[in-house]
Amino acid sequence: MIEDHVSRSYTRNAKIAFWVVSIVAGLLAATILADNFHPIIALILGGLIGALIALPIAAVIFIWPVLRVILWWLPEILAAAGLVYGFVILAQHTTLTVRLAIVATVTVPFAFPQVRHHVMKVAWCVISRHRLRTCFAEFIIGNNRASLPFVLWARPTLVGESVWLWLRPGLAMSDLEGRLEQIAAACWADKVNVERASQSNSALVRINISRRDALTGRVVSPLTDEISEVDDLVSQPTLVLDTGTGGLDLDDVTEASVIDTQKNTTKNGRIDNGKKPARDAVTVPAARGAEDISDYID
Structure with missing residues (x-):
């Protein structure tokens, strides 16, 4: 579960922490005890006190990789322990009917x-x-x-x-x-x-x-409830034609005149009749009383 290089690293750190804390705490304790004891006795007692203080610290550093994994899985561990021990305590202090009622109360909401x-x-x-x-x-x-x-x-x-x-x-x-x-x-x-x-x-x-x-999900908007049925009917615009004297009178339109173009001979993909290519026939409607301008269009 713990890699070798990680375990070696924390073992080395635990040793370093043990000696550093032991020396520092031992010297401080020996300095304080020197007022009441012989310097040698105070130094020995300070070393013991420093070792007692440093030992728990070094132990925590040494087992920290394991403690870290336990902290990672602490929610699951607490949930599993609470479920198992909770049911055991429930079974020891309640009857079967009460246990079934409590289990149903806890599990039925999950159906929704x-x-x-x-x-x-x-x-x-x-x-x-x-x-x-x-x-x-x-x-x-x-x-x-x-x-x-x-x-x-x-x-x-x-x-x-x-x-x-x-x-x-x-x-x-x-x-x-x-x-x-x-x-x-x-x-x-x-x-x-x-x-x-x-x-x-x-x-x-x-x-x-x-x-x-x-x-991608559907969102139900409450604004649709504010729209009435009358507002759903959208009125279409109506086109009004002016058929008065100033408008267009279809009865005044004459028949279309068709201008036949002369057939040209084609040579090597070009029109070769000595004239410019004729334009397409143009149909010009003549209104009643208007001048006929079809003769001016070539």
């Missing part, structure tokens, strides 16, 4: 989708914390003490989760920005993005995990 949805949002926050730690251990090269980003807390959002991280010395936000696809795959998410969570401290960053697209 709204309750399951909120419970799953909290569960995904816990899962994302573990997945991020596993992902960081794979692609972030830390020192011998395995100083990976420290996962602070997580909260659910409308599309996923937001997780706050504290970057240890030697790490920067750019180390995470180049690994967004790997982080998304590790968290079983659609996509992730990272941003600073503090304007004054670059070590505090936030990872936003998106598991679904909020724009």
Whole structure:
């Protein structure tokens, strides 16, 4: 569970901490005891006091890798212990009917989708914390003490989760920005993005995990209830034609005159009749009382 180089590093740190704390605390204790005891006796007693103070500190440093894993899984450990011991205590002090009633009261709400949805949002926050730690251990090269980003807390959002991280010395936000696809795959998410969570401290960053697209869902707007049935009928504009004396009288339009163009012989893809190419026939309607201008059009 604990890598060898990490275990050796913490063992070395525990030894260093033991001797440093023993010497410092022993000298301080010997200086204080020298007023009432012989200097040699005070030095021996100071050494013992320093060793007693340094031993717990060195022990905590030595077993810190194990304590760190326990802290990571503390919510699950407390939930499992509470479930098991809670049911045992319930079984010892209640009857079968009371136990069934309590179990039904706790489990029946999970039949409603709204309750399951909120419970799953909290569960995904816990899962994302573990997945991020596993992902960081794979692609972030830390020192011998395995100083990976420290996962602070997580909260659910409308599309996923937001997780706050504290970057240890030697790490920067750019180390995470180049690994967004790997982080998304590790968290079983659609996509992730990272941003600073503090304007004054670059070590505090936030990872936003998106598991679904909020724009694809249907949003029920209360504004539709304010629209009446009469407003739903949109009046169409009506086109009014002026058929008076100043308007267009279709009875005054004469028949179209068709101008036949002379057929030209084509040679080598060009019109070769000694004249310019004739234009297309133009049909000009003549209104009653108007001058016929078709003769002026070539």
